[in-house]
Amino acid sequence: MRFTDDDLHLLGASQASVFDYVAGRFARLGFSFCSYGIRLPVPLAQPRILIQDSYPEAWMKRFDSQHYLAVDPTIAHAARSDDFVLWSPELFRDAGNMWEDANAHGLNVGWAKPSRHNGTVGMLSLSREADPLSPTEIAAHAADMAKMSEMLLVSSAPRQVATEIPESRALLSEREKEILRWTADGKTSHEIGCILSLSVATINFHINKAVAKLASVNKTQAVVKAALLGLL
Structure with a gap:
């Protein structure tokens, strides 16, 4: 993935600044919500996942209280593939009430792009209340989303690993x-x-x-x- 000069200045920015930049970038393209999660390389049996997000606070409280982290199919996808994944009822059918709960909090349309760097897995997720993603829109934004997913990982993973795993x-x-x-x-x-x-x-x-x-x-x-x- 090639970064432009406008992108490269973010590599030295704070983790919060990079996330805010990416969230704002995609908000202007019609995505109301953004999240970025990183799965640390160790431990293996109970992986630690760190999340930044612009989701509604009520949704994140529900997400935590229902332990959706353990059943989220997008996270399971990221563990095995770097391919894009689109949200759908079928994708979430084995995740209990997660799909219905997400819809109730305005998260109806979404997609995600995993990335990897030195054993660390990251995933950028974009979502909004309505308007299904068309093939044309996906094609228009896929390259930018892939680049930003990698940018978030490259800029934040070394710092987070160093902090969380001394x-x-x-x-x-x-x-x-x-x-x-x-x-x-x-x-x-x-x-x-x-x-x-x-x-x-x-x-x-x-x-x-x-x-x-x-x-x-x-x-x-x-x-x-x-x-x-x-x-x-």
């Missing part, structure tokens, strides 16, 4: 990285020692150092964190 700033030595990579390939400490001509005690020393730096409970978690955080 171990993402860990400074692993080259030896620690090398040993973690061999560990990720299924090698034991003995096997790694043979490969690198080091003692098992030395290998374990470096593994333990990496485990501590990555705030992990064992070498398995350390390897997964390091890989997902782009440290290897």
